[in-house]
Structure formats: structure tokens, C-alpha cells
Amino acid sequence: MWRLFALLLPVIRLYLAGLKVLLYQLLHSAFTLPVLPSKSGRVAIVTGGARGMGYETSRHLASLGMHVVIAGNEEDEGLVAVKKIQEQTGQRKVEFMYLDLASLKSVRQFVLRFKARGLPLHVLVNNAGVMLVPERKTEDGFELHFGLNYLGHFLLTNLLLDTLRSSGRSGQCSRIVTISSATHYGGRLNLDDLQGRSCYSSHGAYAQSKLALVLFTYHLQDRLCAQGDPVTANAVDPGMVDTDLYENLCSPAQLAKRPVAKLLFRTPAEGASTAIYAAAASELEGVGGLYLYNGRKTESSVTSYDEQLQGRLWKQSCALVGLQKA
Template sequence: MSLLSLLLPMLRVYYAGLAVILHQLRRRLRSRCPPTPVFPTQNGKVAIVTGGARGIGYHTVKHLARLGMHVIIAGNNEREGQEAVRKIKEETLTGKVEFLYCDLASMKSIRHFVQQFRAKNCPVHVLVNNAGVMLVPERQTEDGFEEHFGLNYLGHFLLTNLLLDTLKQSGTHSHCARIVTVSSATHYVGKLHLDDLQSRCSYSPHGAYAQSKLALVLFTYRLQHLLTANGSHVTANVVDPGVVNTELYKHVFWVVKVVKWMTAWLFFKTPEEGASTTIYAAISPEMEGVGGCYLYNEERTKSADVAYDEELQRRLWTESCKMVGISDESSRAP
């Protein structure tokens, strides 16, 4: 592997991150803290949030639970998940939260999670695809997929498809069920290699991470196209939380760790701030019936040009179906 093939993706990712950080700083300096939006209560509704035990996911769960929603945390750490449930119940007092084990790096675990959820015979009004890994060293999931692509993207692709029937049954003409997927600004510099989605030819943790985040945007747009074509009362949107001070940065270059440690209080969003766009997409009345959007700071924003390539969206979807072992229903759609 050439040094250039490692350096270019890394420079692109850090460039994208720096651009977002500067934008966040300008926004913070320009205005006082905006008032916390007031959303309608969500009594009787059910949400599933992957990676809801920490960071952005934790604050998403807490906010939804506080509004009366029954929230299921899907995570791969039982102890951490149960502790998050305890804390959220303690803080919200009336919050209905529970934990179900789901390892997104295992197709078997995802299928078992869906079986457990279906056994509850309850609807799902909001699915938040939030969990992810970032810049991990080269390694594979239980099913042999490169970890960024396998966990960040394919795990959520399978989970969403397995829950799609329940989401369709839960949505109504006046209140659509919602799928919210968390991507990042790194998708702008991502390259999708359909002939090497597993990054086997030349592995770069930065390139693999950016590719997984671009795949999530392409997936969301294709999913919304299919939902619209089927007349389903379900919407799919993708959100960009910004650069957030979470635990995802443990694999970054050591210099970046030092800089983050010194400046995160000023430049980075807090996890609570990072969750705001996810929450907005999940429950805001302004997003009722609206799908196929890329949202940043609670506003519709243009994603990378390549993400709008419908042929690329179709090809990725078809290849993803093969990888996770489900039938490609989209082949009958326009």
C-alpha cells in the first residue's frame, strides 16, 4: 500500500472536520444560545435507538423518553445499556426505557434482536440508526465485513429492512413513522468503491469511515424513493450532528487527541447539542411527511453531489441486499 493512498483519505477527513469545526465556532460566536425547541409530547409512541447508551444516542433517548415515548436502546454492551436505562429513568422520572442486546457487527445478532422486538407485539414509530465506530484499525466483523462498512452501514441496512414492515404498519396518513440515520460531514469526502466495498485492496481507516458515512446517505435517499413509490406512511432522513465531543475519537492521530483535549470545550458540540438534529428529525412537526433530506443544525442542507446519483444508489442497494442475505424488493420499483 502506498503512502499516498493512506495520506489522501486522512487529509480529506481532517479537512472536512476542520471545516465543520470552524463553522461551529463562527455560529457560536455569532449568536447567543438558541432557545431549546419545544416539541409535542410523544405518549404512546415507540422508538428504537441504536447506540443509545452513550454520547449522542444517550441524549437522543433521554429527550424522547422525557416526552413520553417508550424507547428501546439497541446496544452491544449489556452493563452499559442497563446503566443508561437506570440513569435515564432516574433523570426523567416517568421515562419508559429498556435495553435489548443488538450487536450491529453481527447479522445473527441483528436478526435475533428483531425477533425479540417482534415478540413484544408493539409498534415502532421512530427508528434512529445512530451507532457507529470511527477510524478503527483494519479488522472484520463476525460475518467477514470490513468493520466500518459492516457495522456503520450494513448493520443498519439490515436492521432497517427487517423492521420496515413494522414501521409501515405503525405509520398513518397523519403521522408517518420515521427513520433517522446519523451520517457525518466526512461523507462529503467519501469515495464509494463498489468493486471493493470491503477496502481489501488498500485499507485506510479514514477512507473506510468516510465511505461508510457516504453509503448511509445513498441508502437513505434510495430508501425514501422506495417508500414513496410504495405509498408507505414512512419517511427516511439522514442527519449530520457536526463535530461532537464523544468517545469516538480514541483512534485518531495522537496530535489530534491532544488538540481535542485542549480545545473541545470551545470548538466541539456537546453530545446533547449533537443530538439536537436527530431529535428534530425524529419528532418535529415540521418534518411530518417529509423524507429524503440531509439535515444539519435542524435545517435541510445539500449533501455531496455523488449522493444524488440514482444509479449508484440502486447499485449499492442491490449489492447490500446480497451481502446481508435479503431479497431485493427494489428490483421491481422504478
């Protein structure tokens, strides 16, 4: 009985969070991007930038004149995305670089390859993710949601921090934009069982990974401020967006989703708009530590503001990815 309750509770929390988002999207129009300034000469990395919201983010940043690096684990898909963006925007400085966030070795290799280019880095968009996948492990033995959605981005961000610092300056900070989700409101973080070994739930694992990203963003911003670094970190909630992320829903949920998605879900371009805004808007210059939803500052979950939990997660994450000195 306890095990059944433990499995059902994360499902209930996730779908309640989803219903609240759908109600909001029924009553409110999607955020419309303002005219953004040219970003010629600036460099951005977008993880998962070859499809869905990542593609739209990459395309829009390229249209502003940015040199965009699409980081992903499917080369053919990435190269097709690069060609499409070049044709649509007329910008040639769009490229693909291989990155598997489910492999800490791949993350380190990606950073080494990027740094060897001698490029600056002004925007890092932590966008890639998986949702509701059956229980699986990463190359390093971590639960897949926690390992890919959170730990891969945690390591990537930390390894790129020195480049972000050196590329930013007062009045023109570098920016870290991390994509979370409304599911984080129902997320629970058990530091003694981050891998969900006691009772695995794909719903709970996904919500936990999105909560971890918000906790990470806030703690990172505090560290950046304390050191006076010209870098900001913000979390973004894209809302419910009609992308391939929902392919792992159970069959009844898939059937229910199709008509609802046509009516209430955001398009990938609409879903990406707040991330693009966080990456490029002048009014967010020097502003960090925000949770942005539909283009506005929003309160995230009570748990996400727990500074002690933020610090403990950071310390434990450093140990898990081999950044004990970070």
C-alpha cells in the same frame, strides 16, 4: 509511492472536512431544539443509545413520553443508561435490548425478539457507529466500519420496515433517522472493493460508511414514496461532537483535539439535537429525503445524489446481508 498517496488522500479529505465543520461551529451557535409535542404512546428504537449522542437522544425522546428501546452490545452500560433516564425523566418505559450490529445474526435475533413483543415502532434512530478503528472484520467478514456503521443498520432497517409501515399512517408517519457525518463529503464508494482490501485506510473506510448511509437514506425514501408508505427517512449530520468516537485518533491528533474540543466541539446534547428534531418535530411530518445539519436542510455531497449509485449500492447490500428479494 502510489500506495502512500492512496493512504494519505483519505486522511487529507477527512481532516479538511473536519476543519470546515470547526469553522462553521466557530461562527454559528448550536441548534436549539424548539418545544416538541408529546409523543406518549409512541415507540422508538435508538441504536447505541446508552452513551454520547445516543444517550441524549434516548433521554429526550423518553422525556416526550415515548417508550424507548436502547439497542446496544454492552448490557451493563445499557442498564445503567436505562436507570439514569428513568430517574431523570420520570418515565418508566425505557429499556435495554441486546444488539450487536457487527453480527448479522444478532441483528436478525434482535428483530425477532422485538417483533415477538407485539409493539408498534414509530421511530428508528440509526445512531451507533465506530470511527477510525484499526483494520478489523465483523463476525461475517466485512470491514468493520462498513459492516457495523452501514450494513448492520441497512439490515436492521429493512427487517423493521413492515413494523414501521404498519405503525404509521397518513398525517402521523413513522420516521427513520440515520446519523451520518460531514466526513461523507470526502467519502469515495468503490463498489468493487467495499472492504478496502486493495489499500486499507481507516479514514477512508469511515468516510465511505457515512457516505453509504446517505445514499441508503435517499434511495430508501424514494422506495417508500413510490409505495405510498407512511414512513419517512432522513439523514442527520451532528457536526463535530465531543464523544468517545475520537478515541482512535493518533496521539498527535489526540493532543491537538483536547483544547480544540473544549472550545469548538458540540456537547453530546447539542450534537443529538438535530436527530431529536428529525424524530419528533411536527414541521417534519411526512417530509423525507433530507440531509439535516444544525437543525436545517443542507446539501449533501454531489456523489450522494447519484441515483444510479444509490440503486447499485442497495442491490449489492441486499446480496451481502441475504435480502435478495428486498
